[in-house]
Each structure stands twice: as structure tokens, then as C-alpha cells.
Amino acid sequence: MQDASRRQFIASTALLGAASMLPTTATAQTACPSLPKLIHQVYFWLHNPDSAEDRDKLIEGLNSLRQIDSVRGLQIGLPASTEKRDVVDNSYQVSETMLFDDAAGQNAYQVHPLHQAFVEQYSHLWRKVVVYDSVAV
Known part of the structure; x- marks a missing residue:
């Protein structure tokens, strides 16, 4: 029982030490104010989910x-x-995650000819797409 408590204490201490090394969101944004603020996450479900060729x-x-x-x-x-x-x-x-400076940048991306060509050339591969857009705080 004592060995288990010691292992738990060591593991907890290691986790706390590692966590203290990570910047908080506020600290990260303050330290790097030029980080992109808009996060665009897209998840794709393929028509042929087991096809490595379609995935690639x-x-x-x-x-x-x-x-x-x-x-x-x-x-x-x-x-x-x-x-x-x-x-x-x-x-x-x-999945893909894109970073944009702001909503205007994401809007420009949506109508960009390369994005339009991507949708035209590759949309036959997926059966479902889900998008999550968020703003960094």
C-alpha cells in the first residue's frame, strides 16, 4: 500500500510540474499577440472510409x-x-485545422479560387463534413 501511495505521489508531482510549464491561454496570447485568432476545424467522413487511396x-x-x-x-x-x-x-x-487572423481572412479563404477548386475536385470523396469555427480568447 505504501508503494502505491509513493507511486501516486510521484506521478502527481510529475504531472503538476509538467502542467506548470505550460502557458495559460492568457499568457500565450500576451506573449504572442500575433497568433491567429480564428480557428477553423473541419472533419471529413469519406464515402469509402477504409480506402487509403481516397484518404491520401x-x-x-x-x-x-x-x-x-x-x-x-x-x-x-x-x-x-x-x-x-x-x-x-x-x-x-x-481532419484539418486552419488558422486565420480574423473572420475576414476566413471569408476570403471561402471564396478563394484554390478553395473553390478543392471543393470541386475532391468533394466526391466525402459523404459528410462538419465544421467548427472558434475565436481564440
Whole structure:
């Protein structure tokens, strides 16, 4: 029992130490006031969810969006193999997170010819898309 308490104490102390190294949102925004403020997250469900070819083709298309001037950052992801919990939805096949300075930048992206071409050339791959837009605080 004493070993278990000691291990728990060591683990808790390590976690607290690591957490103290992370900046708070306010600190991060103050330290880097030029960080993009609008976060555009998109989740794609493919018609053929088991097709690596379709997944890779979509990723290729998403990468082409990096060329749009108002896109300040772009991260493409696949579902993580994390713990199964009721609040975790990893039923999608591909995700992308884009950063914009503001809503005007995101609006410019939506009508940009490269984005329009992306939708035209790749939309046949997905059966569902969900978008979450948020503003950094």
C-alpha cells in the first residue's frame, strides 16, 4: 500500500510540474499577440472510409490549401488511437485545422479560387463534413 501511495505521489508531482510549464491561454496570447485568432476545424467522413487511396487523395487536396494567402497555419490529422470515451468521436477519417487572423481572412479563404477548386475536385470523396469555427480568447 505504501508503494502505491509513493507511486501516486510521484506521478502527481510529475504531472503538476509538467502542467506548470505550460502557458495559460492568457499568457500565450500576451506573449504572442500575433497568433491567429480564428480557428477553423473541419472533419471529413469519406464515402469509402477504409480506402487509403481516397484518404491520401483528400490529404493531397487539403495540402494545396496552404497556398492561400489568408491561411496562417494548417494542420491535417487522422483519428488518434486514444482511450474510448463517450465524449470522444473518432469516427471521421481526416481532419484539418486552419488558422486565420480574423473572420475576414476566413471569408476570403471561402471564396478563394484554390478553395473553390478543392471543393470541386475532391468533394466526391466525402459523404459528410462538419465544421467548427472558434475565436481564440
